Amino acid sequence: MGQMIGRIRLNLVAILAALGALALPGALLAQVEMDAPAVEAPAGGEAAVEDDAALEAATPESVYAPMAPTEGKGMPTAYQDDALKSMTFQDQYTLDGAYALGMHDYILLPIITVISLLVLGLLLYVIARFNRSSNPEPSKTTHNTLIEVIWTIVPVLILVVIAVPSITLLARQYETPPEDAITVKAIGYQWYWGYEYPDHGGFEIVSNMKSKAEALADGEPYQLAVDNRMVVPAGVPLRLQTTGADVIHSFAVPSLWFKQDAVPGRLNEKLLVIEEPGVYYGQCSELCGTLHGFMPITVEALPMAEFEAWVLAQGGELPGAAEAVGAEGGDAEAPAVALAE
Numbered sequence: 001m002g003q004m005i006g007r008i009r010l011n012l013v014a015i016l017a018a019l020g021a022l023a024l025p026g027a028l029l030a031q032v033e034m035d036a037p038a039v040e041a042p043a044g045g046e047a048a049v050e051d052d053a054a055l056e057a058a059t060p061e062s063v064y065a066p067m068a069p070t071e072g073k074g075m076p077t078a079y080q081d082d083a084l085k086s087m088t089f090q091d092q093y094t095l096d097g098a099y100a101l102g103m104h105d106y107i108l109l110p111i112i113t114v115i116s117l118l119v120l121g122l123l124l125y126v127i128a129r130f131n132r133s134s135n136p137e138p139s140k141t142t143h144n145t146l147i148e149v150i151w152t153i154v155p156v157l158i159l160v161v162i163a164v165p166s167i168t169l170l171a172r173q174y175e176t177p178p179e180d181a182i183t184v185k186a187i188g189y190q191w192y193w194g195y196e197y198p199d200h201g202g203f204e205i206v207s208n209m210k211s212k213a214e215a216l217a218d219g220e221p222y223q224l225a226v227d228n229r230m231v232v233p234a235g236v237p238l239r240l241q242t243t244g245a246d247v248i249h250s251f252a253v254p255s256l257w258f259k260q261d262a263v264p265g266r267l268n269e270k271l272l273v274i275e276e277p278g279v280y281y282g283q284c285s286e287l288c289g290t291l292h293g294f295m296p297i298t299v300e301a302l303p304m305a306e307f308e309a310w311v312l313a314q315g316g317e318l319p320g321a322a323e324a325v326g327a328e329g330g331d332a333e334a335p336a337v338a339l340a341e
């Protein structure tokens with residue numbers, strides 16, 4: 001009997017190890033609920049505005065001011081502020097992130113907890129019941145077909161239950177961006193990020209970490225705040241491409257469930273749809289040298305109109321604009337060409 005219990009224990013430990021290996025990628029605790037959309041109105045009306053004409057000129061569409069971050073959204077939580085939340089995933093602002101978080105909260109974590117408690121219970125039972133003093137004459141039992149069938153079938157079923165959402169999530173993360181997705185190219189440099197907008201005239205934003213004084217003065221988390229953000233539209237598919245200019249970096253934003261290596265000589269791309277406007281912080285996640293820890297990422301998702309205003313303010317152009325003009329011109333000229341013939 002003692003041997004059998006020992007084998008049960010070994011087997012369960014093996015199962016636990018297998019489950020642990022499967023569950024590890026999502027092993028941090030998490031919260032599913034998404035914060036209510038907190039769309040910050042861009043600070044259009046500057047205090048310096050004096051007359052009405054200037055006030056009218058300073059509409060949100062015409063002036064870009066970096067959006068103020070929302071506390072706890074798109075950024076990690078300090079242990080001192082909220083111990084429980086500091087141990088979990090950040091709130092998720094993409095559908096894949098919400099799916100992964102749900103899988104973690106409602107499938108992996110309960111299964112891990114139940115198995116851990118079961119194994120702990122068996123261990124304590126064996127320790128108490130089968131130690132030398134309380135069980136001086138050990139049983140010589142070596143096999144029990146029924147229990148062996150059970151401890152083979154049950155783990156298989158558990159793995160199947162985990163495999164379904166797991167493979168679904170994997171497939172979702174490999175979904176190809178649609179043809180009309182907006183392309184943004186993140187380039188990792190030692191040690192800062194560059195953001196290229198090939199669909200908008202190909203301008204590039206160079207993004208460096210803010211100093212501690214600057215970050216705190218602007219109400220942003222130090223070592224996550226940058227001088228020039230990666231500004232993107234919210235709610236539309238983005239084709240986020242990553243590459244490295246020198247060594248391998250990795251573009252990672254936890255609250256967007258996004259992480260993709262930036263490898264020199266390669267162009268990786270992945271679909272990203274940010275569900276709501278906001279400021280989302282991330283970091284380079286591939287050891288890339290001395291200042292690896294000082295090349296943060298700040299993604300600012302804006303409503304489309306404000307994103308387009310930002311593009312124009314950067315000297316970029318809107319992809320639709322040239323086509324629309326071309327199409328109008330084409331329509332107007334088509335009859336003329338026909339008449340001429």
Ligand SMILES: [Cu+2]
Pocket residue numbers: 188189191248249250284285286287288292295
């Ligand atoms: Cu890096």
